Each structure stands twice: as C-alpha cells, then as structure tokens.
Amino acid sequence: MKTLIELEKKINSELNTKINSSEIKHDQLYIEVDKEDLIDVVLFLKTNKDTKFRQLIDITAVDYPEQSKRFKLVYLFLSHEFNQRIILSYYVNENEVINSLTSIFPASNWMEREVFDMYGINFKNHPDLRRILTDYGFEGHPLRKDFPLTGHTEVRYSEDKKKVVNEPVKLEQNYRNFDYESPWEGTKYIKQQTNTNDKKN
Numbered sequence: 001m002k003t004l005i006e007l008e009k010k011i012n013s014e015l016n017t018k019i020n021s022s023e024i025k026h027d028q029l030y031i032e033v034d035k036e037d038l039i040d041v042v043l044f045l046k047t048n049k050d051t052k053f054r055q056l057i058d059i060t061a062v063d064y065p066e067q068s069k070r071f072k073l074v075y076l077f078l079s080h081e082f083n084q085r086i087i088l089s090y091y092v093n094e095n096e097v098i099n100s101l102t103s104i105f106p107a108s109n110w111m112e113r114e115v116f117d118m119y120g121i122n123f124k125n126h127p128d129l130r131r132i133l134t135d136y137g138f139e140g141h142p143l144r145k146d147f148p149l150t151g152h153t154e155v156r157y158s159e160d161k162k163k164v165v166n167e168p169v170k171l172e173q174n175y176r177n178f179d180y181e182s183p184w185e186g187t188k189y190i191k192q193q194t195n196t197n198d199k200k201n
Helices: 004-014 035-047 108-119 188-200
Strands: 019-025 028-033 055-063 071-079 084-092 097-099 122-124 153-158 163-168
Touching: 004 019, 004 028, 004 035, 004 084, 028 035, 035 071, 035 084, 035 097, 055 108, 108 122
Parallel strands: 028 084, 097 122
Antiparallel strands: 019 028, 055 071, 071 084, 153 163
C-alpha cells in the first residue's frame, strides 16, 4: 500500500468483523483484535499482495494486574516491500492459553518462549515451550508487576559445598536515607554542625 491510510482502509474492509479498532500514530498502524482471530489476521497480513507483512519483529506483553484481562499481547510486523510497520494487540486473562504463531512465523519460537518465561503466558501448538532467559527451577515471572524487585531466591557459589547454590534472598546492606540536597549548599547535618560551632565561637 502507498500510505498507512490506504492500508488501514484495506485491512478494515477485508477484515471488518475481526478488527476491533485501528489507529495511525507515530507513522505506524495499530490494530486491536480478539485472540480467537489472531491466526486469520496474521495470515492475511503476511500473504495479501497489498500488505506483505512478512517479517515478525517482536512479540511482547504488558501486565495490567488490576484488570480482569490482565495481559496485553503485542506483535510487531514489518513490510519490507512497502516500508510500513503494524502493531497488533489483544487482551487475555491470566490463565488463558493462546495460539502460537510458529507455523506462520518460525521466528516466533524464541519470542513466545521469552513471553512465557517473563510473563507466564502459555502458547498452544508451540514446539518447545520452556524457559529461555531464566534458570532451571526459577520461581515466578520477572516482568509481572507483582514480582518482587529482589526476586525470591539468589544464586551464589558456596565455598563450603564447592558448588552453585540457590537460597532465599538476604539483603546484606542496611537501608540508607539520602537527603538529595546540593553538595554546594551543604547538607542538613553539616549546616547544623556549622551553626553550633558559630554559636560556640
């Protein structure tokens, strides 16, 4: 397609029952669909002669723990021929299983594994769905908003056992209070000491 406006009209006319909303911003087309329509929409975007979105750039998710549909799945596609980008998204519940794109875009294999690892979202018909960034036996999913900043366990080498061990996180450093004042103006405790010395003199 020559322009994003023409592309938007084409997609909405061809897939009018499958597109919930569409919007052009930041020189990209954003479309929202239902998870049941994912495969049909992606096949159209890849194979139609007027779209030709033949490269999957990335798959990611956004966590909204306060919503009933907790996760927003986001897919980024690129059409080299038309030099256009499209961002497709939909919402899913926490325990929903969604369709894998590996049969259409083999590159989605590792991307879906990353989403599974970081967010705990399951993909059906995936050839090898297991963790890819965290270690074996890792607890939780690090990019969920309710995951603790320190994690649940820490990994270290034990001199006593002569091996790597997993153990609960221990924060060795005490909490420090920073005053964030300008060093040129002087911090409160230095000002107080100076005032006290001035009075004595």
